Amino acid sequence: MIIARKKPIEEILSDIAPYDRILILGCNECVTVCEAGGKKEVEVLASALSLYHLNRRDKKTFGEMTLERQCDREYLEEIRPVQDDWDAVLSLACGVGVQFTAETFPKLPLLPGVDTICLGANEDRGLWTERCQACGSCVLAKTAGICPVSRCAKRLLNGPCGGSANGKCELGADTNCAWQLIVDRLKALDRMADYETVAPIKDWSTDRAGGPRTVTREGIQI
Amino acid sequence: MNETVTSQSRLERILTSGRLAVTSECGPPRGSDPSAVREKGRLIKDHVDAVNVTDNQTAMTRMCSLAACIHLKQEGIEPVLQMVTRDRNRVALQSDILGAASFDIPNMLCLSGDHQSFGDCAQGQNVHDLDSMQLVQTACHMRDQGKFLGGADIKRPPALFVGAAANPFADPFEIRIPRLAKKIACGAQFIQTQCIYNIDKFKAWMHRAVDRGLTERAFIMAGMTPMKSVGMAKYMKTKVPGMDVPDAIIKRLSGVEKKKQAQEGIDICVEHILELSEVPGVAGFHIMAIEWEEKVPEIVERAKLFPRPAIDE
Numbered sequence: 001m002i003i004a005r006k007k008p009i010e011e012i013l014s015d016i017a018p019y020d021r022i023l024i025l026g027c028n029e030c031v032t033v034c035e036a037g038g039k040k041e042v043e044v045l046a047s048a049l050s051l052y053h054l055n056r057r058d059k060k061t062f063g064e065m066t067l068e069r070q071c072d073r074e075y076l077e078e079i080r081p082v083q084d085d086w087d088a089v090l091s092l093a094c095g096v097g098v099q100f101t102a103e104t105f106p107k108l109p110l111l112p113g114v115d116t117i118c119l120g121a122n123e124d125r126g127l128w129t130e131r132c133q134a135c136g137s138c139v140l141a142k143t144a145g146i147c148p149v150s151r152c153a154k155r156l157l158n159g160p161c162g163g164s165a166n167g168k169c170e171l172g173a174d175t176n177c178a179w180q181l182i183v184d185r186l187k188a189l190d191r192m193a194d195y196e197t198v199a200p201i202k203d204w205s206t207d208r209a210g211g212p213r214t215v216t217r218e219g220i221q222i
Numbered sequence: 223m224n225e226t227v228t229s230q231s232r233l234e235r236i237l238t239s240g241r242l243a244v245t246s247e248c249g250p251p252r253g254s255d256p257s258a259v260r261e262k263g264r265l266i267k268d269h270v271d272a273v274n275v276t277d278n279q280t281a282m283t284r285m286c287s288l289a290a291c292i293h294l295k296q297e298g299i300e301p302v303l304q305m306v307t308r309d310r311n312r313v314a315l316q317s318d319i320l321g322a323a324s325f326d327i328p329n330m331l332c333l334s335g336d337h338q339s340f341g342d343c344a345q346g347q348n349v350h351d352l353d354s355m356q357l358v359q360t361a362c363h364m365r366d367q368g369k370f371l372g373g374a375d376i377k378r379p380p381a382l383f384v385g386a387a388a389n390p391f392a393d394p395f396e397i398r399i400p401r402l403a404k405k406i407a408c409g410a411q412f413i414q415t416q417c418i419y420n421i422d423k424f425k426a427w428m429h430r431a432v433d434r435g436l437t438e439r440a441f442i443m444a445g446m447t448p449m450k451s452v453g454m455a456k457y458m459k460t461k462v463p464g465m466d467v468p469d470a471i472i473k474r475l476s477g478v479e480k481k482k483q484a485q486e487g488i489d490i491c492v493e494h495i496l497e498l499s500e501v502p503g504v505a506g507f508h509i510m511a512i513e514w515e516e517k518v519p520e521i522v523e524r525a526k527l528f529p530r531p532a533i534d535e
C-alpha cells in the first residue's frame with residue numbers, strides 16, 4: 001500500500017492561512033491503514049485546527065469528510081453537492097488522491113495534509129517500511145524476492161557495496177543491507193550459485209525516467 | 223594471464239610483466255587550484271607506477287577526477303581515473319570515458335561510491351543508473367566492441383585498462399570471493415582492495431582467490447593505508463564501514479608515545495607490504511596515504527619496491 005506521514009502542523013497552518021472555510025478530506029484506503037489520513041486522523045486534525053484558530057479568534061471553520069477512495073472519480077462525486085461550501089480542501093490522501101481530487105474540481109483549491117512516503121508494508125504496530133519503488137520492471141525473481149531497487153540505498157543490482165557490515169547498510173544500524181537479506185535468502189533457498197549471475201544493465205525507461213506511466217487494458221475499457 | 227595488453231597503460235605493462243606494481247592515490251582539492259594536484263603528484267611521481275585520482279570521495283564535492291587526471295598526466299604521471307556511479311548516468315559515464323580517452327588516460331577504476339549522505343550534498347539525488355560491475359562491462363564493451371551502449375560505433379574506441387575495487391572484509395563474508403569472481407567476469411583486469419590491516423583474514427581471502435583461479439584472470443593489488451595515530455586507527459575500526467582493524471594494531475599504536483605514533487604507523491605499513499609481497503597472487507600494492515602523500519616514497523623504498531621499473535614505450 002501507499003505509506004504517508006502527517007505533515008508538520010506548522011506547514012499545514014501556513015498553507016491554510018489564506019482560506020476561511022476548509023474541508024478536511026480523509027481517505028478510507030492506504031492512509032487509513034497507515035494511520036495518516038483516515039476518518040480518525042481527520043477528526044483529530046479538525047479538532048486541533050479549530051481549537052488553534054478559536055484561541056486566536058480567527059474566523060476559520062473546518063468541515064470533515066472521509067471518502068472511500070480519493071483515487072476514484074465515483075467516490076469523489078460525493079464532494080460535488082457541497083463544493084461551494086468550502087474555500088479549500090485539505091486532503092489527507094496520498095499524492096494521488098490530492099491530485100485526482102484537484103483534477104475533478106478545477107476551481108477548488110487543494111492542499112496536501114500528508115507527505116506521501118513510499119510503497120510499503122505494515123511491518124509492525126506503528127511501523128511501515130518501504131518494499132517497492134514501482135520501477136515498472138520487477139527483478140524479484142532474480143533476487144530471491146528481496147528488492148534491491150527499493151531496499152538498497154544505491155539500488156545496486158549487483159550488490160552489496162563495500163559498506164555492508166553486520167547485516168546493516170553503511171547508512172546506519174536502522175537500515176538492513178538489502179544484499180545481506182538477498183544472500184541470506186539465496187542460502188535458505190539453496191540457490192547461492194545464482195549470486196554469480198551478473199544482473200544486466202537495467203532498462204529504467206519503465207521507471208520514473210520514462211515520464212508519467214500509464215497502464216491500458218483494452219479488454220476492460222468502456 | 224592474458225599476455226596481450228589492452229591499453230598504453232604503464233601499470234598494465236608492469237603487472238603483465240609479473241613485477242609487483244605500485245599505485246598511490248591523490249584526492250583532488252576542494253577548489254580550482256591545480257597546483258594542489260600537481261604538487262601531490264610530484265611528491266610521489268618517482269615511487270609509483272600510476273596514481274589513482276578519487277572521484278568526489280566520501281561524497282564531498284571536489285575538483286573533478288578527470289580534470290585532476292589531466293593535470294597529473296601533464297606532470298608526466300600516469301593517472302588511474304576513478305569513476306563512481308553515484309553521480310552520473312550512462313550518458314555522462316560514457317561521455318567521460320571518451321573524454322578521458324581523448325587525453326589518453328589509460329586506466330580507470332569503477333566504483334559505486336560512498337552514499338551522498340556522508341558528504342556535503344546530503345540532500346542531493348543519487349543516480350546509480352549503472353552499478354560498478356555494469357560500469358566495468360560498459361567500459362570493456364566500449365573498448366572491445368568499439369560501440370556505445372546504444373549500439374552505435376565509436377570513432378577511436380577508448381583503449382583502457384579497467385579495474386574494480388574489492389573489500390575482502392565486508393559482509394556478507396560468504397560472497398567475498400563470488401563477488402570478486404563476478405567483477406572479474408564482467409571484465410575487471412585489475413583489482414585494488416580496501417585497506418588491509420587484518421593480514422590473516424586477507425591471506426585467507428587471497429588463498430581462496432588463487433584457488434579459484436581468479437589471480438590468473440586479474441591482477442590483485444593489496445590496498446595499504448598507514449595509520450597516522452591511534453585515534454585514526456580507532457576511527458577506522460569503529461566509524462568506517464567495511465573496515466577491519468584488529469585490536470593488535472590499536473594496541474601497538476597505543477604502546478608508543480603520541481608523537482611517535484605516525485612513525486609506528488609507517489613501520490606497520492612497511493612490515494605488512496613486506497609480508498604480503500610473499501603471498502601468492504598479490505600482484506602489487508595500492509598505497510593510499512590519505513593527505514600524507516609525502517610518506518609514500520619512504521614506504522615504497524623501505525618495502526623494497528624502489529626503484530620502479532622502467533617501461534619501454
